[in-house]
Amino acid sequence: MPEGQKHISVIGHVNESSSDLPVCQSSLTFVMETSEAGFGNTLLALWLSYGMAKKEGRTFFIDDSNCARHLVVSAATLPWTFGSAFKAEYEHSLKHGFRKNRAIYNMVRQGYQDLFDLHGDDGSFLSHKLTVMRAAASASQTPLIGMHLRRGDLHPFELEYSHDYLPFERYTSAASELFASFSPNKSSMEPTALLLASDDPDILSSHDLINTLPSHLTVSRPQERIVLASKKTLEPAVPIRKPGSAYVKHVDENSGWEGGFYASLFFSLGKGHPSAFKQGMDDEMQRAVLKLREFVGRAYLLDLAVLGHADAAVCASSSAACRIIGVMMGADKISKGQWKNVDDNRAWSWDGKV
Numbered sequence: 001m002p003e004g005q006k007h008i009s010v011i012g013h014v015n016e017s018s019s020d021l022p023v024c025q026s027s028l029t030f031v032m033e034t035s036e037a038g039f040g041n042t043l044l045a046l047w048l049s050y051g052m053a054k055k056e057g058r059t060f061f062i063d064d065s066n067c068a069r070h071l072v073v074s075a076a077t078l079p080w081t082f083g084s085a086f087k088a089e090y091e092h093s094l095k096h097g098f099r100k101n102r103a104i105y106n107m108v109r110q111g112y113q114d115l116f117d118l119h120g121d122d123g124s125f126l127s128h129k130l131t132v133m134r135a136a137a138s139a140s141q142t143p144l145i146g147m148h149l150r151r152g153d154l155h156p157f158e159l160e161y162s163h164d165y166l167p168f169e170r171y172t173s174a175a176s177e178l179f180a181s182f183s184p185n186k187s188s189m190e191p192t193a194l195l196l197a198s199d200d201p202d203i204l205s206s207h208d209l210i211n212t213l214p215s216h217l218t219v220s221r222p223q224e225r226i227v228l229a230s231k232k233t234l235e236p237a238v239p240i241r242k243p244g245s246a247y248v249k250h251v252d253e254n255s256g257w258e259g260g261f262y263a264s265l266f267f268s269l270g271k272g273h274p275s276a277f278k279q280g281m282d283d284e285m286q287r288a289v290l291k292l293r294e295f296v297g298r299a300y301l302l303d304l305a306v307l308g309h310a311d312a313a314v315c316a317s318s319s320a321a322c323r324i325i326g327v328m329m330g331a332d333k334i335s336k337g338q339w340k341n342v343d344d345n346r347a348w349s350w351d352g353k354v
Helices: 039-056 084-090 097-115 120-140 168-182 263-268 274-278 283-307 320-329 331-335
Strands: 027-031 059-063 070-073 145-149 192-198 217-220 312-315 339-341
Touching (some): 027 039, 039 059, 039 283, 084 097, 097 331, 145 168, 168 217, 283 320, 320 339
Parallel strands (some): 027 059, 027 070, 145 192, 145 312, 192 217, 312 339
């Protein structure tokens, strides 16, 4: 605590001060650290930590700065905090499938409901987007079907594809089945767009994907407010030459979001500039890097928020995003098969494990 500061700020407390609050007897602190690049894994761990703290009557803190009765949860302590003792307490070993993990799911869902909120214009955009989509789906009597494809540095659970990616047919066939199962008008063959989110921006225009779609299904982005771009969609960098000058200023080649999310790429944002190596990043450059990372995170959250409100969704549970979509959709939809995992036929679990 900074010198001279007598209390900490408490969000939601009447005077935003801790000076008049009793000392908590047990607590759980979630540490926002940078060793974990994945947004999804951090969100799931945060929500689960909050849900467990609420269930056990612990005061919950989030520490974003760089005790046995006072648990501290971070990426480093997750295997211990939510390890064998946690599973023995909260998993229903005599049940199978989703019912086995229902108590843990409820804790994650509680964290999502209490902590997740898109602020400012992003929240307003989401509300408007969902209203427009719902109206269009109602008018055409077609369900909203979401699909998420994770590429980049994450590979499926299935041994056959553990060094590759699942075939597109796995996703599109499941999406077609969901469409047939949950369409209000079973005889309708009205062209319907799958809401496709992916960390690889070129997936939406992939002929390999499009060729696997049945004739009544197309693909579209879940949202257009913030989207990732690859080199294909960026203007090429052009060297700068002043009029009448023989000097040509070199301009670094544009770098897009190629092939999906890679932790090393995310952590390297801002390090491509020569001064980042020679001098270290100054305050202005650090702010620019943080802003860029913020845009990536906002795009990710907007995509998931839209898919989380779909009537049904197909994804691979090896991806944290897939498990988050299940949390957002709610337990009833998971139980009714409206959340479809196409990777190794696993039921929902917070960490994707059996």
